Amino acid sequence: MKKSNAVPVLLFIFIASCQPSYQSLSVQYKDYRITNSEEIDSSYIVFLEPYKDSVNSTMNIILGEAETTLQKKQPEGELGNFLADALLVMSRKKMGKAVDAAFLNYNGIRSSGLAQGNITVGKIFELMPFDNVINMQQLKGDVLQQFLDHTAALGGWPVSGLTMKIKDNRATDVQIQGQPIDHDKYYNIVNSDYITNGGDNCVMLKNIPVESTGYLVRDAFMEYIQQEQQGGKKINAAIENRVTYAE
Amino acid sequence: MLNRRKFLINAAVIAGGALAGAAKPVEDDTVERLTILHTNDVHSRLEPFPMDAGKNAGLGGVAARAGLIHSVREKEKNVLLLDAGDIFQGTPYFNLYKGEPEIKAMTKMGYDAATMGNHDFDGGMENFSTQLRNAGFPIVLCNYDFTGTPLEQKTVPYKIFKKGRLKIGVTGVGIKMEGLVPENLFGKTKYLDPVQHANATAEFLKRKQGCDMVICLSHLGFGYKEPDKMCDEILSKESEHIDLILGGHTHTFMDHPAVFKNRNGNDVIVNQVGWAGIMLGRLDFVFEKKKKKNLADAHTVVIGEKSSE
Numbered sequence: 001m002k003k004s005n006a007v008p009v010l011l012f013i014f015i016a017s018c019q020p021s022y023q024s025l026s027v028q029y030k031d032y033r034i035t036n037s038e039e040i041d042s043s044y045i046v047f048l049e050p051y052k053d054s055v056n057s058t059m060n061i062i063l064g065e066a067e068t069t070l071q072k073k074q075p076e077g078e079l080g081n082f083l084a085d086a087l088l089v090m091s092r093k094k095m096g097k098a099v100d101a102a103f104l105n106y107n108g109i110r111s112s113g114l115a116q117g118n119i120t121v122g123k124i125f126e127l128m129p130f131d132n133v134i135n136m137q138q139l140k141g142d143v144l145q146q147f148l149d150h151t152a153a154l155g156g157w158p159v160s161g162l163t164m165k166i167k168d169n170r171a172t173d174v175q176i177q178g179q180p181i182d183h184d185k186y187y188n189i190v191n192s193d194y195i196t197n198g199g200d201n202c203v204m205l206k207n208i209p210v211e212s213t214g215y216l217v218r219d220a221f222m223e224y225i226q227q228e229q230q231g232g233k234k235i236n237a238a239i240e241n242r243v244t245y246a247e
Numbered sequence: 248m249l250n251r252r253k254f255l256i257n258a259a260v261i262a263g264g265a266l267a268g269a270a271k272p273v274e275d276d277t278v279e280r281l282t283i284l285h286t287n288d289v290h291s292r293l294e295p296f297p298m299d300a301g302k303n304a305g306l307g308g309v310a311a312r313a314g315l316i317h318s319v320r321e322k323e324k325n326v327l328l329l330d331a332g333d334i335f336q337g338t339p340y341f342n343l344y345k346g347e348p349e350i351k352a353m354t355k356m357g358y359d360a361a362t363m364g365n366h367d368f369d370g371g372m373e374n375f376s377t378q379l380r381n382a383g384f385p386i387v388l389c390n391y392d393f394t395g396t397p398l399e400q401k402t403v404p405y406k407i408f409k410k411g412r413l414k415i416g417v418t419g420v421g422i423k424m425e426g427l428v429p430e431n432l433f434g435k436t437k438y439l440d441p442v443q444h445a446n447a448t449a450e451f452l453k454r455k456q457g458c459d460m461v462i463c464l465s466h467l468g469f470g471y472k473e474p475d476k477m478c479d480e481i482l483s484k485e486s487e488h489i490d491l492i493l494g495g496h497t498h499t500f501m502d503h504p505a506v507f508k509n510r511n512g513n514d515v516i517v518n519q520v521g522w523a524g525i526m527l528g529r530l531d532f533v534f535e536k537k538k539k540k541n542l543a544d545a546h547t548v549v550i551g552e553k554s555s556e
């Protein structure tokens with residue numbers, strides 16, 4: 001008797017547990033800004049200490065100085081211009097080749113700006129945390145045009161050695177080293193290996209042979225800043241209408 | 248014998264409680280609350296941004312976030328702490344320690360679950376797997392097939408949390424790696440359709456597991472210029488059983504959560520809190536016990552800004 005009673009009870013519980021029994025009615029949202037002005041948990045400071053000490057010993061080294069704050073912007077920003085110039089200068093130096101233009105993928109610059117004042121190793125690591133190397137490719141003008149159209153559709157990428165306008169997601173009025181692009185001519189173009197391997201959907205570059213010395217993009221930035229510092233120059237860059245929107 | 252006896256006693260207590268409840272409501276079981284705290288794209292930001300001329304100076308860091316999480320947990324009974332991926336990469340801590348302090352700090356903060364972002368591949372899958380040994384929380388992910396990779400069986404398609412009287416199912420979706428993650432880093436990992444797999448997982452959680460709510464942690468991105476590119480908006484509109492999407496990847500700061508209608512006309516809430524741990528998102532849900540009637544009605548959720556405490 002007792003047994004036969006227990007079965008339907010358990011069955012009922014089983015069925016009930018398999019159906020949602022509550023439904024959300026309302027939600028209140030709040031985004032807290034983490035300002036460090038309120039209660040902080042100091043046990044995390046202690047936890048980070050051993051890591052922080054060795055991070056700081058290398059990352060606090062000062063490489064040079066930024067004269068003004070350089071912003072990351074599209075279609076063109078001061079930070080992008082400075083970094084692309086550094087990439088062009090250093091890749092020419094390391095490869096001993098006549099590089100025509102150097103590019104950086106906009107999303108690969110991981111800081112929104114480089115603040116006025118001392119530039120530390122740590123700041124360059126934050127800006128370029130990836131261990132990407134510099135690759136050079138000989139691109140035929142028509143392939144370069146496809147690549148430029150792709151960067152135009154993505155809102156414009158930092159570049160040195162080339163100017164262009166963006167019209168309807170395409171690159172127009174392209175000038176390389178001051179000359180209009182020739183779709184039959186070959187150009188020496190520098191990108192990070194991430195891009196030459198087809199990253200950011202740069203499929204048009206993927207199967208084209210690369211030349212590489214294994215030189216890190218980040219090292220190019222750091223050595224360029226040190227070089228400028230040794231020459232008594234502060235880091236600065238301006239908007240030069242390298243990449244603009246066509247009216 | 249003892250168990251049966253215990254069962255009978257419990258049954259009597261429950262029955263007694265129910266009777267007492269009918270006469271005098273001792274405990275109201277018609278309403279239940281859940282507080283969700285969430286982050287995304289923290290990108291190794293263990294310390295606050297340095298005090299320089301940058302616009303984020305002094306913001307973020309694990310010490311302040313942990314303090315805030317602690318104070319919320321002191322006041323609220325049912326709290327879930329979740330992350331939508333890209334835990335790794337962005338400060339020299341990652342270059343030097345490959346994610347160890349990030350995972351350890353999240354474990355110390357009591358994260359309940361996280362999903363995987365594209366940059367969590369950055370140290371290689373072997374490294375992510377190694378770092379996960381320190382994780383006190385699961386990586387929920389239903390649309391990557393890791394068969395034959397170092398991450399095989401290191402992630403779970405979902406996790407169910409019991410919070411008070413609520414049963415909450417949490418799943419996760421990752422972004423397409425091709426053209427985004429270097430091929431040598433994702434190796435044999437197969438990207439599977441996020442809509443199809445999130446829907447199947449959510450249906451299982453709702454229909455078979457009886458979850459009251461399904462949360463999808465997403466690293467697909469909130470939305471793109473290309474209208475057909477897979478994103479949280481598309482996922483939400485093509486979903487059936489997902490109630491909430493906590494997103495990432497696009498580093499989107501939102502003034503308020505977005506609401507989209509799913510295939511059945513029900514509300515799906517989508518939220519994302521920028522990046523770098525500058526923000527901690529909070530969503531306080533109120534649940535009502537389901538009535539058998541009104542099942543055909545489309546489910547809507549009233550959204551409001553939480554007044555300051």
